Amino acid sequence: xxxxxxxxxxxxxxxxxxxxxxxxxxxxxxxxxxxxxxxxxxxxxxxxxxxxxxxxxxxxxxxxxxxxxxxxxxxxxxxxxxxxxxxxxxxxxxxxxxxxxxxxxxxxxxxxxxxxxxxxxxxxxxxxxxxxxxxxxxxxxxxxxxxxxxxxxxxxxxxxxxxxxxxxxxxxxxxxxxxxxxxxxxxxxxxxxxxxxxxxxxxxxxxxxxxxxxxxxxxxxxxxxxxxxxxxxxxxxxxxxxxxxxxxxxxxxxxxxxxxxxxxxxxxxxxxxxxxxxxxxxxxxxxxxxxxxxxxxxxxxxxxxxxxxxxxxxxxxxxxxxxxxxxxxxxxxxxxxxxxxxxxxxxxxxxxxxxxxxxxxxxxxxxxxxxxxxxxxxxxxxxxxxxxxxxxxxxxxxxxxxxxxxxxxxxxxxxxxxxxxxxxxxxxxxxxxxxxxxxxxxxxxxxxxxxxxxxxxxxxxxxxxxxxxxxxxxxxxxxxxxxxxxxxxxxxxxxxxxxxx
RNA sequence: GGUCCUGUGGCCGAGUGGCUAGGCAGAGCUCUGCAAAAGCUUCCACAGCGGUUCGAAUCCGCUCGGGACCUCCA
Numbered sequence: 001x002x003x004x005x006x007x008x009x010x011x012x013x014x015x016x017x018x019x020x021x022x023x024x025x026x027x028x029x030x031x032x033x034x035x036x037x038x039x040x041x042x043x044x045x046x047x048x049x050x051x052x053x054x055x056x057x058x059x060x061x062x063x064x065x066x067x068x069x070x071x072x073x074x075x076x077x078x079x080x081x082x083x084x085x086x087x088x089x090x091x092x093x094x095x096x097x098x099x100x101x102x103x104x105x106x107x108x109x110x111x112x113x114x115x116x117x118x119x120x121x122x123x124x125x126x127x128x129x130x131x132x133x134x135x136x137x138x139x140x141x142x143x144x145x146x147x148x149x150x151x152x153x154x155x156x157x158x159x160x161x162x163x164x165x166x167x168x169x170x171x172x173x174x175x176x177x178x179x180x181x182x183x184x185x186x187x188x189x190x191x192x193x194x195x196x197x198x199x200x201x202x203x204x205x206x207x208x209x210x211x212x213x214x215x216x217x218x219x220x221x222x223x224x225x226x227x228x229x230x231x232x233x234x235x236x237x238x239x240x241x242x243x244x245x246x247x248x249x250x251x252x253x254x255x256x257x258x259x260x261x262x263x264x265x266x267x268x269x270x271x272x273x274x275x276x277x278x279x280x281x282x283x284x285x286x287x288x289x290x291x292x293x294x295x296x297x298x299x300x301x302x303x304x305x306x307x308x309x310x311x312x313x314x315x316x317x318x319x320x321x322x323x324x325x326x327x328x329x330x331x332x333x334x335x336x337x338x339x340x341x342x343x344x345x346x347x348x349x350x351x352x353x354x355x356x357x358x359x360x361x362x363x364x365x366x367x368x369x370x371x372x373x374x375x376x377x378x379x380x381x382x383x384x385x386x387x388x389x390x391x392x393x394x395x396x397x398x399x400x401x402x403x404x405x406x407x408x409x410x411x412x413x414x415x416x417x418x419x420x421x422x423x424x425x426x427x428x429x430x431x432x433x434x435x436x437x438x439x440x441x442x443x444x445x446x447x448x449x450x451x452x453x454x455x456x457x458x459x460x461x462x463x464x465x466x467x468x469x470x471x472x473x474x475x476x477x478x479x480x481x482x483x484x485x486x487x488x489x490x491x492x493x494x495x496x497x498x499x500x501x
Numbered sequence: 502g503g504u505c506c507u508g509u510g511g512c513c514g515a516g517u518g519g520c521u522a523g524g525c526a527g528a529g530c531u532c533u534g535c536a537a538a539a540g541c542u543u544c545c546a547c548a549g550c551g552g553u554u555c556g557a558a559u560c561c562g563c564u565c566g567g568g569a570c571c572u573c574c575a
Contacts, residue, residue, distance in 0.1 A: 029575075037575090044575045072573095176504050176571070225573080247575030252504095254574090277575070278506090284567060288574060323524070324514060329507080329568075336513040339525035346524085349538085392515050396523035406539055410532085413540095471534060478536075489538055499538095 003058065003386045005243075006327060008251060008274040009173055013388055016273065018242050024060040025241035026052065027233040027271065029250055030122070032069040033103035037110055038294040039317070039332060040247075040280045040287040046318055046439075047277045047326040047389075048245045049116040053437045054385055064119040065236045067229060068107075070100040071125040071212060071222055096212045100126075110297045113314040115439045121236050125228040129214045132223045132231045135265055136202045136216075144264045148193040150205030150219035156198040159260050170198075170260055173274060174252035200257050202227050226257035233270060234262060244271035248278050249286075277326045282307075284331065295332070309334040312341065315443050319344040322391040322438055343399075348442060349499075350402035351430050353409055359423045367417040370404070374418050377401050378429045385437070394433060401426065410492060455486065459496045462488070 003016040018024045028048045031037060048066075055062045111118070125132075136152055139145040145154050160170040160178055171177060178198055201224035206213040213220045233241065239262070246255065255274065262270040279286045282293050295305055303311030312320075320340040324330045365371035377397045384393040407413040418426075434440050458477055465473035478488050487499045 031575080032573085041575050047575095171504095174504080174570075179503090248506095249570070249574055252570060253572090279569075279575075281568075286569065286574090290572095290574075320513085328514085331513070333513075335511095335525075339513060341525095343524045346538090387517090390515080393522080396515065399523055403540080407541095410539055466534080469534070475535075482537090487537070490533075490536085491538090492532080497538095 004388055005273055005275060006388045007272075008276050009269075011175070014273070016242075018060065019240060019272065022059060022061050024055055024062045024243065025237035026055070026062060026064050026243040026245065027229070027237055027241060028064070028066045028119075028244075029229060029246035029254070030066040030068050031103075031107055032072070033100050033107060034072075035103060035289075036296045036298065037103075037107050038287065038296045039300055040294065042110070042114065042297060042317060043280050043321055043326075043330070044245065044247050044277045045111060045116055046114055046321050048275075049114075049439060050322065050391065050437065051243075051245070051275070051389060052117060052119075053439055054389065057432065057437050063121070063237065064117075065121045065123065065233065066119040067232050068104060068122060068124045069225070069228065070097075070104070071129075071228065072225060106298075110314075113301065114318055115314070115441050117439070123232045123236065125223065125232075126212075128228065128231050128235070129223065131235055132227045133203075133216050135227060135231050135234075135261065136223075139202065139261060139264050142264055144260075145202055146195065147218050150221060151193060151201060152203040152218055152224075153194050153199040154202055154257065154260060155195065156200070156260070157196050159264065163260075163263065168259075168263060168269065171252075171256060173256050173259060176252065200224060200226060200253065202261070226254055227261060229254070230258050230261040230265070230270065233258075234266060239266035239270070240268045241271055243273045243275060245275045245277070248276040251276055278329045280332055281329050282332045286329075287332065307334075310338070312337050313443055315440055316341040316344060318438075318440060319395075323395055324392055325388075325390060327388075344440070347395075347398055347402055348434075348440070350405040350409075351434055352442065354405045355427055355431060357415075357423075357427075359420050359427065361420040361424060363416055363420040365417065365419040365422065366414055370413065371418040371422050374401065374404060374426060375422050378422075378426055381429055381433055391438065394438075398430070398433070401430070455481075455498055459488065459498070463496065 004013045005016050006012070007014045026048070028044065031041060045066075048064075052062055052064045136145065139154065140147070140152065143155075144159050145152050156170050156178070163169060203216060203218055203221050203223055205219055205221045210222070212222050214222060233244070244255070244258075251274075259269055262268070281287060282295075285291055285293060287294055295307055299305040299308065300312050300317065301314065303309075316337060317340075320337055321330065323340060323343075377400055380397055381394050384390040384397070404413065408415055408417070458481065462474045462477040465471070465477070481488060481498075485500055489497050489499065491497055
């Protein structure tokens with residue numbers, strides 16, 4: 001069974017066929033590092049990380065390119081005013097690259113806490129000014145852009161007229177007609193320079209106060225937002241590559257503009273499959289700066305926000321996101337995240353216990369019915385993922401499997417119920433999926449021999465007390481450890497295990 | 502105004518016309534010195550009204566509600 005992905009371009013699920021198997025090129029729009037990432041940003045990066053991981057699980061050799069937008073308007077809130085006052089003091093001035101560095105570091109930190117694999121290439125817009133200028137020159141030469149007062153604009157109308165004839169009208173990705181666009185009287189910079197309201201900037205002339213600026217054939221300025229992705233994707237993935245991903249809110253105009261720019265330059269639609277993740281909402285509304293309802297990742301991890309009842313770990317958030325399908329909206333609430341936290345814990349404990357069991361490979365199944373059920377549940381992992389990455393369904397199967405595992409642990413089900421082969425398959429696939437594909441990791445305190453020794457000592461003291469029916473002492477140990485966040489559990493086999501909360 | 506998406510039980514969420522989603526929460530039972538955890542059982546559902554069909558949460562229409570994009574936006 002082959003992988004099917006929902007292609008925004010065709011609005012349907014299509015069989016995924018790489019241009020150059022086993023190689024796959026994937027480009028995902030990264031962050032603008034002018035501020036802190038919030039929960040909404042986590043979704044695409046986790047979603048496409050899982051897609052990246054799954055493609056590798058399928059055996060593809062993937063080049064994953066995710067950019068960092070570090071050019072454009074760079075101002076930090078609250079710092080702009082000071083800047084104007086202390087223009088002469090270099091160190092007190094707003095230094096854009098300082099902001100870029102700060103938020104890039106923070107972003108990388110968050111990505112690693114989520115256990116997202118680093119992309120193969122993470123190019124920056126400022127590192128590719130030359131490529132962007134070359135591309136703009138080419139678009140002008142072909143007659144699809146014009147200069148006005150040191151800025152360059154893309155001629156959308158001309159593009160649309162010419163390329164509609166080739167079946168590639170402007171708006172083909174987001175499914176809209178130019179005529180239908182809302183006729184706005186919006187306050188945008190230098191709007192009057194444009195020949196048409198739909199035209200977008202390829203290069204912007206920098207006003208004197210704009211600090212980020214580069215030389216260009218059209219004077220000092222900075223690149224428009226859309227051109228960087230076209231320049232960097234074609235540089236690293238070629239004129240035509242396999243997958244282009246990003247948030248749904250980027251579909252228009254960002255991706256539409258990318259298509260137009262690249263099509264003019266390379267005469268090809270840049271990507272074959274366009275994948276878009278949906279938004280994270282909060283009380284039904286999109287989480288976004290303009291709605292004033294964002295929860296920053298640092299707040300989420302620390303619990304330091306009036307919206308949050310507690311802190312949520314990176315893995316809880318990752319799991320929360322995997323429990324829904326990436327193309328649907330996902331509603332944030334404390335209740336929902338708390339549910340995810342508990343669910344993940346239950347699943348992970350079953351997984352960890354089972355992964356330590358030694359299995360007799362040659363043993364036969366004493367309960368063929370159960371054996372078959374387990375096999376089906378495990379085999380379906382691939383089927384569900386092949387159906388446009390249905391992570392939620394895989395997790396549902398895993399919960400059914402963890403019930404089976406827990407029953408084996410509690411000896412309600414014989415350990416020989418399934419065959420050795422099935423048991424090994426289960427072990428293998430749980431690991432492959434939970435760790436390699438879903439990218440989940442155990443969050444318990446790192447292995448610490450001293451700590452473990454101390455806890456084992458307490459456990460043995462408690463055991464002695466229990467055997468003397470000194471429940472005062474045994475309960476004291478258990479309760480006070482619980483207050484410290486260490487939970488003791490008396491297991492069926494007479495031993496005691498511990499867990500960090 | 503245009504283009505779309507969406508409405509599933511207390512909450513979050515899968516659902517390809519016929520077969521249990523799953524998780525969390527609630528109730529009961531088992532296990533336990535007591536817990537915790539786990540297991541078993543159980544309660545609660547497809548916005549409303551029509552239509553198509555032997556059969557619809559799933560297709561069509563209407564009504565009502567929610568949301569996204571058209572502007573920087575993951």
